[in-house]
Amino acid sequence: GEILLYILVQEFLKIPQLISKMSLKTSGQLHYQGADGIHVNYDGSNSTLNLYWGESKMYSSMNDAMGKCMESLKGFLLDPQSSGSVQERDLQLITANISANVNDPDLEDALVRYFDKDDDMSNSIVYKGLCFIGFDIGNYPADKIQKTTEVVIDEIKKEIQAWQDTLVKKIKNHNNLELKEIHVFLLPFPSVAEFRRIYLETIK
Structure with missing residues (x-):
């Protein structure tokens, strides 16, 4: 899920990534339990640094996937920015790894200031x-049932509004989460479990 989130964000939103869960896992930091990815961009119109917390969830049930994703995301977006906050460990990892992830010394210096709580610039974050949500749907053809790609696309398009309505409800389950800017990628699978199995076999 983290890899799909990264690919979609880079391809469609063009928001650079600062840190990823996958890179921390492969570097031996298996204890890491933070966001699946953290992306960042700068808004020159108001001198703010936009920090995007990424979460990916893949379940057979769309309701479960959406619910779990928003449950995870709420801590990063709504938790008070204190020393014991949900975000604190991730912010420490960003500052500790900033030289490895940023190749521009001027940008690195600016980011350090934004993440320094004693600096006034920290008030401008x-x-x-960012969410990737994968789930099963039954619209894909079964082994002995043939459908054209066009038919599958048309069937899925008819479901999109219902997906959006469900997503809005899941967001509104958490007070004030609807006030936050959240980009969501929804991807229906024939089988999330089968996709995961094939992927894990491929990367062995």
């Missing part, structure tokens, strides 16, 4: 969300 805006938290936003």
